[in-house]
Amino acid sequence: MEGAKEIMNVCILGITFDTGNMGVSALAEGIVQSILKCNPNSDITFLNYGINNGEIDFDYNDKQIRITKANMRFSKKIYLNNNIARLMLLALLVRLIPIKKYKERLVNRNYYLSVINKADIVASIAGGDSFSDIYGVGRFYYVTLPQILCIILGKDIVQLPQTYGPFNKTITKIITKFILKNSCAIYSRDYQGVQQIKELLNNKNIESKVMFSYDVGFIVEPKHPNKIDIDNLSTMKEEKELVGLNVSGLLYMGGYSRQNMFKFIIDYKELIKILIETIIDKWKANVILVPHVFGEANLNLESDEAICGQIYESYKGIYDKKIFYPKGKYNHREIKYIIGKCDFFLGSRMHACIAAISQNIPTVPIAYSKKFIGVMETVGMNPYIADPRVMKIDKILQVVETAWKKKEEIRGKLEIIIPQVKEEVCKLFAKKTSEPNFIQNITRN
Helix, strand or coil, X not given: CCCCCCCCEEEEECCCCCCCEHHHHHHHHHHHHHHHHHCCCXXXXXXXXXXXXXXXXXXXXXEEEEEEEEEEECCCCCCCCCEHHHHHHHHHHHHHCCCHHHHHHHHHCCHHHHHHHHCCEEEEXXXXXXXXXXXXXXXXXXXXXXXXXXXXXXXXXXXXXXXECCCCCHHHHHHHHHHHHCEEEEEECCHHHHHHHXXXXXXXXXXXXXXXXXXXXXXXXXXXXXXXXXXXXXXXXXXXXXXXXXXXXXHHCCCCCCCCCCCCCCCHHHHHHHHHHHHHHHCCCEEEECCCECCCCCCCCCCXXXXXXHHHHHHCCCCCCCEECCECXXXXXXXXXXXXXXXXXXXXXXXXXXXXXXXXCCEEEECCCHHHHHHHHCCCCHHHCECCCCCCHHHHHHHHHHHHHCXXXXXXXXXXXXXXXXXXXXXXXXXXXXXXXXXXXXXXX
């Protein structure tokens, strides 16, 4: 797989390392890892939104790979050279020019169009779950316009494993169908998504390009942080099991609306309180609060870091040397390393749970969405999903207690499943496989 010598130009849409959300960073990491396992000589560009272009130094097999950031602008300033609307108009003009050398000359005069034009593969992941109109039509256009730009330039799109929909408006359904019909492969990271896309397209001739593939975050490798700032670190696992508890800042504040946006039938804050007390008082284990979205509370309202810090401060006097919290900033690989120290894990963020499960740690996902539940089902976590939209606290505790008692059984099953999952993800960009392969499709012309 890694014996390929030719340079492969890959353009990735809809992802970045520049957020405080470690789930998004895990997706970016997983994509790059999968590309490089196919061809370590790949030239990778992230075509996304932002003010300035730049480069990212990416660690791979003890060496640094440089990833290019080509940032477009999603704004009303049409005069900007990298404005997405201006780029689309320019691409349409290119389509109208009949002579190839003049087409190429015009494309090469614009950096962003040339990035797309030279790409052997153009792939999109839309942040994992943003290919939908559930976040508003503006967000939908934000995600889809770069894909339409690539299609105008004659590129087939690879839809990387992600969650699709819902699509509630007629216009978003029309645009989605256009994009998917011009995609050479469509991967869903949950089984329901495969059927959903097939029904949306309603075309037997293109059903074969709609496939399931695991979330790319499963192959992220943990990395020891330079510094782990945890009070009483030496006693964290001393003679006791350690339970990781990921508390979501978004859920803690009641969603973006702050009014039980996700329609829970329980009080999430009360659930977290009871879980902490159960772990320490009943199980006689230690607990570590694990954030997976970082940022100061005044800058990032959904910050796990801020909420976990508050909870720790309120409990550390009561549960001295029994509750722990990693202060400071950690990237996606470093926080995965900390999660890897746990014997059991409870998580409200999907990729926090993936970070645990991919290290064979028995996990109870506090899953509250189709996306979350669907991905957890792909690795056999169905019996241990706690859904606060339909479960009361006593039922959730029952699920948690069952998983705790069966944790060694769960670990044993994960030790069988997870290597297979990782192997499949690593094959995502492979050139030769017995299954339908999008690189063969993309390079067919």
